[in-house]
Amino acid sequence: MNKYLYYIFTSISFALLIAAPGRFAFGLILCFELFFLIFTGFLFSFILKKLELNEMNSVFTVISLIFSTILYKQIIMCLFPLIALQLSFVFYLPAVTSYIIGIVYKNVNSSTKISLIENVKVTGLFSILALIFYLIRDIIGYGTFTFPSSKGLFEYQILNSENFVWGTLFASIPGSLVLVSVTILIFIFVQKKFNIIERAEDANDSE
Helix, strand or coil, rough: CCCHHHHHHHHHHHHCCCCCCCHHHHHHHHHHHHHHHHHHHHHHHHHHHCCCCCHHHHHHHHHHHHHHHHHHHHHHHCCHHHHHHHHHHHHHHHHHHEEEEHHHHCCCCCCCCHHEEEEEEEEHHHHHHHHHHHHHHHHHHHCCEEECCCEEEEEEEEEHHHHHHHHHHHCCHHHHHHHHHHHHHHHHHHHHHHHHHHHHHHHHHCC
16 A cells, blocks of 8 residues: 555545535535546546646646536536535535645556546545545434435434434534544554554565
8 A cells, every 4th residue: 555645544534524514415525526526637637648738737737626626516506506505615625635646646657547547546445434434423423314415415314313412523523533533543553554464474475
């Protein structure tokens, strides 16, 4: 696993998971935005390569992210207007996230296809963890399981929220900060265990 993965997950977790309300529906919208930005970004990159304008790639990357974010927000406003209003500035946080992933996994010597696959892998892994995170906050914080709806949020009541008053902490920003910190610590702990196992296997192979 790439040695920069700790920094990627830490930065994008704090950028994306804490600021957004703790609803699974919002998590779906933001994770889809990540993939939307990744694919549109590489579409712009592919066009620049065809036009032999690689030296302007950094400038056009920022421009394409801004354009794609605004476009995606307009799409969500048409489909889910109330959700678009609730998310507000949070729409722009995935742009920061995808830019970070793009910088770390960018390889000028690799093809656009290979770079795209690497970006999709990392984005997919983060999206799975993010959706689990949003689901936990949704269930514990509100006792619901939500999906996007043209009228706002479609809520499926799972737990009686009155019996889980303490769970509202996890729906708040301080609660999400605690959850993100604990998740990152667990991620680092597990990764270190895998590194120890890999070093032990390498040592046995060299004997």
